[in-house]
Amino acid sequence: MSVSPNSEVRLLGTSEVVRNILADIDCAARSGAKVLITGETGVGKEVVARLIHHRSARAAGKLVTVNCAGLPDSLLESELFGHVRGSFTGAYRDKPGLLEMAPNGTVFLDEVGEMSARMQVVLLRFLETGEIQRIGADRSHTRVNVRLITATNRDLPKEIAAGNFREDLFFRLNVIRMTIPPLRERIEDVPLLFDHYLALYCEQHRVERPEISQAALDVLLGYRWPGNIRELRNVAERIALKSVGQILRPADLPSELLKPAQGAPLVAGAAAPTHSAQVEEMTQRMLRHGESFWSVVYPVFMARDLTRADLRRIVEIGLESTNGNYRLLVALYNMPNEDYKRFLGFLRKHNCHLPFQRFRTIPSRVSSGNVPRTPVAAAG
Numbered sequence: 001m002s003v004s005p006n007s008e009v010r011l012l013g014t015s016e017v018v019r020n021i022l023a024d025i026d027c028a029a030r031s032g033a034k035v036l037i038t039g040e041t042g043v044g045k046e047v048v049a050r051l052i053h054h055r056s057a058r059a060a061g062k063l064v065t066v067n068c069a070g071l072p073d074s075l076l077e078s079e080l081f082g083h084v085r086g087s088f089t090g091a092y093r094d095k096p097g098l099l100e101m102a103p104n105g106t107v108f109l110d111e112v113g114e115m116s117a118r119m120q121v122v123l124l125r126f127l128e129t130g131e132i133q134r135i136g137a138d139r140s141h142t143r144v145n146v147r148l149i150t151a152t153n154r155d156l157p158k159e160i161a162a163g164n165f166r167e168d169l170f171f172r173l174n175v176i177r178m179t180i181p182p183l184r185e186r187i188e189d190v191p192l193l194f195d196h197y198l199a200l201y202c203e204q205h206r207v208e209r210p211e212i213s214q215a216a217l218d219v220l221l222g223y224r225w226p227g228n229i230r231e232l233r234n235v236a237e238r239i240a241l242k243s244v245g246q247i248l249r250p251a252d253l254p255s256e257l258l259k260p261a262q263g264a265p266l267v268a269g270a271a272a273p274t275h276s277a278q279v280e281e282m283t284q285r286m287l288r289h290g291e292s293f294w295s296v297v298y299p300v301f302m303a304r305d306l307t308r309a310d311l312r313r314i315v316e317i318g319l320e321s322t323n324g325n326y327r328l329l330v331a332l333y334n335m336p337n338e339d340y341k342r343f344l345g346f347l348r349k350h351n352c353h354l355p356f357q358r359f360r361t362i363p364s365r366v367s368s369g370n371v372p373r374t375p376v377a378a379a380g
């Protein structure tokens, strides 16, 4: 649990999604109603909860955050409601709960979807009466005036259907509902966010801030970001710690950003054409071990130990995961940015330059659902 000072919290982004979230925050801040915030991990649910509090009439009161995940029931109940002396081993004195510590403030219950069935009943009782009964007390101790904001990355209606979450509690919590979309649905915010956090961490670690090359930016824009903004923040910090020099290139980015989505086979779909063990080995070396196309494929092909069909297949495998983008393919196969022309020249010369258009329709990490297209230059 944490009690936050009224510290500066910011929700960065210029996308329509972020503008709508900011408008919803203001709307929620004007009302005193309970708010339920949902969304994938790392999308900014806690940031939103803090902003609602800080922009509300309760801003002068405290914001207390309690994470419901990972605490055994008895501890969570005691954290929230407090206990009386002697109510359990180790309860040496009366202790107030966190709900009492935020009079006229806000209590943010994070990961509320993880609450046990018993704790859900305890919370429901509190929501119905507003009364606090400390553990071990035989009657209610006091009433409190707090606003409740809850968050979860679970799909609560699904959890209700599965019998894991109480419907009556859901209706109590779900007064104002805010759903925060994942970062890949507002990919246009990535450059701003990345720039912000890169600057922050470079300053913090006292390293030179690199300029972000177009190819590196393309990789950032093409990635799915399953961990959302938290993941982006971590990537920025790793890069700052690596002190990459003046220019940030794709090769400086963590390898998972350059590879197909986790769990996805190197070759998408069961209908993918089969290929030789040699092709498999070569693509593995480039995709998994960071070796360059120039050292893995080029010399073998030039020595005529790799067929033209195999070279085409290698290009095809790469294009499948870059959505047909040749610039990204250069990065994917661990070549420096400047080699783009040389690489295309080589493929054209040997008649292995495949039209990129057909790969644009393959559902890949870049183009699932209504995810915006990566705004990159059309490949040669």
Ligand SMILES: Nc1ncnc2c1ncn2[C@@H]1O[C@H](COP(=O)(O)OP(=O)(O)OP(=O)(O)O)[C@@H](O)[C@H]1O
Pocket (backbone or CB within 6 Å): 010, 011, 012, 013, 039, 040, 041, 042, 043, 044, 045, 046, 047, 048, 152, 153, 193, 229, 230, 233
């Ligand atoms: N729009 C944003 N602008 C700047 N930073 C953001 C934004 N959204 C999130 N962050 C940052 O990303 C990180 C994750 O945000 P937060 O903790 O609010 O996510 P969450 O949705 O609560 O995640 P989880 O479900 O894992 O608890 C934090 O460091 C936060 O500061």
Ligand SMILES: [Mg+2]
Pocket (backbone or CB within 6 Å): 045, 046, 110, 151
């Ligand atoms: Mg959170």
